[in-house]
Every structure is written in structure tokens, then in C-alpha cells.
Amino acid sequence: MTTQRTANGLPNGRNGFRGEGELETSSSKEADAGVNGISNGTGTLKLNSRRKVDRKKSSPMLPAFMVSAPGKVILCGEHGVVHGKAAIAAAIALRSYLLVTTLSKSKRTVTLRFPDIDFNHTWNIDELPWATFQQPSKKKYYYDLVTELDPDLVSAIQPLVADVSPHKPADIRKIHQNSAGAFLYMFLSLGSPSFPACQYTLRSTIPIGAGLGSSATIAVCLSAALLLQLRTLSGPHPDQPPEEARVQIERINRWAFVYEMFIHGNPSGVDNTVSTQGNAVIFQRTDYGKPPSVKPLWDFPKLPLLLVNTKVPKSTSHEVAKVGKLKKMHPVLVGSILDAVDQVTQTAAGILTEESFDAESEECLTRVGELMTINHGLLVSLGVSHPRLERVRELVDHQGIGWTKLTGAGGGGCSITLLRPDVPREKLDRLEEQLDREGYQKFRTTLGGDGVGVLWPAVLKNGMDEDDRGGMEIDLERFLSAEGNEGVERLVGVHGGGGEREGWNFWRVEG
Numbered sequence: 001m002t003t004q005r006t007a008n009g010l011p012n013g014r015n016g017f018r019g020e021g022e023l024e025t026s027s028s029k030e031a032d033a034g035v036n037g038i039s040n041g042t043g044t045l046k047l048n049s050r051r052k053v054d055r056k057k058s059s060p061m062l063p064a065f066m067v068s069a070p071g072k073v074i075l076c077g078e079h080g081v082v083h084g085k086a087a088i089a090a091a092i093a094l095r096s097y098l099l100v101t102t103l104s105k106s107k108r109t110v111t112l113r114f115p116d117i118d119f120n121h122t123w124n125i126d127e128l129p130w131a132t133f134q135q136p137s138k139k140k141y142y143y144d145l146v147t148e149l150d151p152d153l154v155s156a157i158q159p160l161v162a163d164v165s166p167h168k169p170a171d172i173r174k175i176h177q178n179s180a181g182a183f184l185y186m187f188l189s190l191g192s193p194s195f196p197a198c199q200y201t202l203r204s205t206i207p208i209g210a211g212l213g214s215s216a217t218i219a220v221c222l223s224a225a226l227l228l229q230l231r232t233l234s235g236p237h238p239d240q241p242p243e244e245a246r247v248q249i250e251r252i253n254r255w256a257f258v259y260e261m262f263i264h265g266n267p268s269g270v271d272n273t274v275s276t277q278g279n280a281v282i283f284q285r286t287d288y289g290k291p292p293s294v295k296p297l298w299d300f301p302k303l304p305l306l307l308v309n310t311k312v313p314k315s316t317s318h319e320v321a322k323v324g325k326l327k328k329m330h331p332v333l334v335g336s337i338l339d340a341v342d343q344v345t346q347t348a349a350g351i352l353t354e355e356s357f358d359a360e361s362e363e364c365l366t367r368v369g370e371l372m373t374i375n376h377g378l379l380v381s382l383g384v385s386h387p388r389l390e391r392v393r394e395l396v397d398h399q400g401i402g403w404t405k406l407t408g409a410g411g412g413g414c415s416i417t418l419l420r421p422d423v424p425r426e427k428l429d430r431l432e433e434q435l436d437r438e439g440y441q442k443f444r445t446t447l448g449g450d451g452v453g454v455l456w457p458a459v460l461k462n463g464m465d466e467d468d469r470g471g472m473e474i475d476l477e478r479f480l481s482a483e484g485n486e487g488v489e490r491l492v493g494v495h496g497g498g499g500e501r502e503g504w505n506f507w508r509v510e511g
């Protein structure tokens with residue numbers, strides 16, 4: 001299923017402000033105690049705003065808050081990364097936004113509201129299979145590393161999942177049921193029967209299922225939201241030491257991976273990792289029982305990239321399974337193709353991290369571009385391209401405009417083109433017109449930028465009347481009625497329609 005969206009071309013921004021209502025939870029010491037298994041993660045929560053929360057009096061409702069996470073592109077190494085090879089991925093400016101609203105204490109429901117995919121479902125918290133999830137042999141804590149789904153727990157939520165969207169067509173129902181299952185698995189693993197009634201409402205500016213990691217952004221938003229509600233995260237705030245920020249990022253990423261496992265079956269974890277951390281990373285997971293190796297690339301060059309969406313729907317799990325099957329049939333041959341993919345990634349990583357790399361130099365870009373061409377060829381040989389992706393190569397590469405490869409799972413979805421520096425403007429204009437005529441959607445996007453961010457409470461300054469009264473509250477109605485991607489960005493965007501926006505805070509791990 002693909003949704004058409006427009007480019008927003010937002011620049012990356014860094015929000016160095018202290019937010020209107022900044023969230024400070026337990027000290028890193030307390031947080032680490034949690035890691036060591038001593039605390040069950042009820043750190044203290046301090047809100048520096050006029051909406052002060054005094055936890056001593058009672059356990060008050062949390063204010064509505066928002067979480068946001070970016071989509072990504074894989075520059076090289078997709079599919080190889082599922083088989084233990086390295087990949088390079090970078091965050092993009094398109095993002096998902098999750099509004100978390102706590103309901104009054106008389107309510108006992110939890111609602112998932114995903115208007116982009118027309119999904120809305122409410123469960124009664126008291127009727128969820130807590131007993132199964134809380135058995136000592138099954139119970140997981142927020143600091144645990146979960147590397148596979150427990151079949152008994154998956155079975156326990158099946159009846160609830162089966163009830164979802166009964167009147168929708170089968171393909172849509174499957175997407176809804178997957179979303180419901182992934183959420184319930186995470187909610188029941190992290191939560192408890194006393195969890196407050198709440199609503200999770202998500203809107204995204206990322207094309208769905210186009211290879212830009214849309215599902216991972218939802219995983220990251222929900223993981224961060226639940227961990228914040230449980231008061232197990234410290235920050236984010238601008239003065240947070242990078243080491244402490246890194247612990248929070250790692251925690252969010254672990255649970256986001258659980259959600260991704262439910263959606264995709266066998267994800268590498270690269271999407272959720274880059275979405276949580278932001279910027280760009282070299283990612284590799286050689287042993288699924290252990291955390292992956294993640295090497296941040298802080299000075300990732302500003303590559304001149306064109307992103308093209310074929311608008312052909314694809315399924316990541318289908319493409320990943322296809323490659324898995326091919327490998328089973330031809331282990332040596334496919335093994336050597338995956339080794340070659342790894343070589344491409346390692347070589348590209350070397351080039352992109354050279355101090356002398358210049359993103360405007362023809363010679364530097366050619367070296368990276370050639371690697372992208374090789375990477376695409378290897379992906380074609382794994383059977384994950386699509387005629388619409390090959391058509392982009394015909395229009396771009398064969399016209400000497402740049403170097404193109406598919407990005408993400410393939411089988412449709414998006415391609416990325418590294419543009420040659422000397423292409424005449426008219427030639428680029430003609431290409432863009434041709435792409436438009438043929439029904440492609442194109443984005444000029446900046447790579448890198450912030451990972452998961454928090455707006456606590458959900459109040460923003462938008463240069464409107466409300467600002468005099470302390471900012472505009474982002475309530476459910478406003479969030480749901482924001483029009484299109486532009487409306488969402490204008491209302492809540494971390495970049496606020498062009499610049500940096502006060503209120504949003506990020507865990508900055510750059511040391």
C-alpha cells in the first residue's frame with residue numbers, strides 16, 4: 001500500500017533550546033541501576049514549566065506529549081545487512097510524529113490511532129493478557145535486549161489481533177493487524193495492568209512502504225513514548241552528557257527493534273538504529289543474540305542526492321524472504337554476491353570518511369557513484385529490482401546525470417541518485433519533468449539530522465496569538481486536522497517549516 005505525499009525538502013536543524021516544558025527524569029546513575037537490574041525504572045520526573053507536575057501529592061496524569069523520528073535511506077548494503085554484512089544508512093528530513101494523550105483516571109482503555117493507514121482501534125487495558133506476559137519466565141524489563149519474539153506471547157495476543165478491522169479488505173486488514181500485534185507485544189512487555197489509559201496518534205510525512213524506513217519510525221516513536229511514560233528515560237535535554245544520551249538511545253532502539261521484528265519477521269535493525277540515533281551510521285549485526293555494531297558517521301558529507309519514489313508498493317518481508325530463498329538454493333553464489341555487497345559498503349565507508357572527501361568534487365563523487373552502480377547491479381542479481389526502478393536508471397544514469405541505485409528492500413519503493421556536479425540546469429529540469437510525466441515522485445532531501453526527539457509537553461510556539469499565552473497546545477483535534485504533510489510540518493514539525501523550532505529536544509550522542 002502506497003500513499004502519495006509531497007516533498008518537503010526541509011533543511012536539517014539543530015535545536016539547541018531548552019524546551020518550554022523540559023523533561024528530566026532519573027539521573028544517569030539511577031538509569032544505570034536499571035541497566036544492572038536493580039531498579040524497575042521508576043525514575044523521578046521533573047517538569048520545568050508552568051504546567052508543573054507534583055508527583056508527591058498523587059500520581060497525576062502526564063501532560064500530552066509528542067515524539068518524532070526520522071526516515072532513512074540506505075546508501076549501500078541493504079539485504080547484505082540481513083545476512084551479517086555492513087550497511088551505510090542516513091537519516092532524512094521526512095519524519096513521523098506521535099501524539100501521546102493520557103486519558104482521565106476513570107478510563108481504562110488504550111487506543112492506537114493511525115489515520116495515514118485508516119487504522120483506529122481501542123482495547124480495554126484490563127482485558128489484555130497481562131498474566132501471560134508477566135510470568136517470571138516470560139517477563140521482560142525495559143533494559144532487556146530482546147532478539148526474538150516469544151511464540152507463546154505472540155499466541156497470547158492473537159485473539160486480540162484477529163479482532164482488528166474485521167470489515168476491511170484482507171490486504172489492509174493484514175497491515176492493521178500487524179500494527180496492532182507489534183504495538184500490543186511492546187505494550188504488554190513493557191507495561192503493567194496499572195498502566196494509565198491513553199491514546200497514541202500517529203501522523204507521518206514519510207511515504208509508506210517505499211524503502212524509507214516508515215515502519216521503523218513508528219517503532220521508534222512508540223518505543224520512546226512507552227519508555228517515557230514508564231519514566232525510564234533520562235532527558236532529552238541540551239546539556240545532557242553524550243554518554244548518558246547514548247544509554248537512552250540504546251534503550252529506545254532495543255524496543256523499536258521488537259516492533260520491527262513483529263512487522264518484518266527478520267529485520268537487520270538498521271532502520272530503527274538510524275532512525276533513533278539520527279545522522280548516519282555504518283551498521284552491522286553479525287550475531288542476532290548481541291547488539292549490532294553501530295559506527296556513527298558524524299561528518300557525513302552533504303551529498304547531492306535525488307530521491308525518487310516509484311510509487312510501486314513493496315513488502316520488505318517479501319523481498320527479504322526472496323533473497324533468503326535464493327541464498328538457500330544457491331548458497332555459494334549468493335554468498336559471494338553478499339560478500340561483494342559488503343566490499344562495496346566497506347569501500348564506500350572508507351571513501352566517505354576520508355578527511356579530504358569533497359562532496360562537490362567530480363572525482364570524489366565519481367568514486368562513490370561507481371560504488372552505487374555496482375551495488376545496484378548486485379541487488380539486481382539478487383532479484384530485488386523492478387522495471388520502474390530500472391526506468392529511473394535509464395532516464396538518469398544513461399543520460400549522464402548521475403549514479404542511481406534502489407534503496408531499501410527494492411521490488412518497488414525508492415531509488416537514490418547521486419547527481420554529477422556539472423549537470424546543466426536545463427538537463428535536470430527536463431529530467432524532473434519526465435519523472436513527473438511518468439508518475440514518479442521526487443525529493444531533494446538532506447541526509448543526516450536529528451534522530452528521535454521529544455516535545456514535552458505538547459506545546460509549541462508558532463508565531464501566533466497563542467504564543468503570548470505561552471504557546472499553542474497541540475491537542476488531538478488540531479493534530480488530526482493538520483492538512484497533508486505541509487500541515488503536519490507547519491503544526492508540529494521539528495523544523496517548523498524551515499528553521500529550528502523551540503520545544504523539541506533530542507538525545508545528542510555526538511561526543
Ligand SMILES: Nc1ncnc2c1ncn2[C@@H]1O[C@H](COP(=O)(O)OP(=O)(O)O)[C@@H](O)[C@H]1O
Binds near residue numbers: 203
Ligand atoms: N504513517 C503510517 N501510519 C501507520 N503505519 C505506518 C505508517 N507508515 C508505515 N507504517 C507501517 O509500516 C509498514 C511499512 O513498512 P515497510 O514495508 O518497512 O516500509 P518502509 O520501507 O517504508 O519501511 C506499513 O505496512 C505499516 O504497518
Ligand SMILES: C[C@@](O)(CCOP(=O)(O)O)CC(=O)O
Binds near residue numbers: 079214269320407413
Ligand atoms: C532490505 C533491508 O536491508 C532494508 C529494508 O528497508 P525498508 O524496509 O525498505 O525501508 C532489510 C533490513 O535491513 O531489515
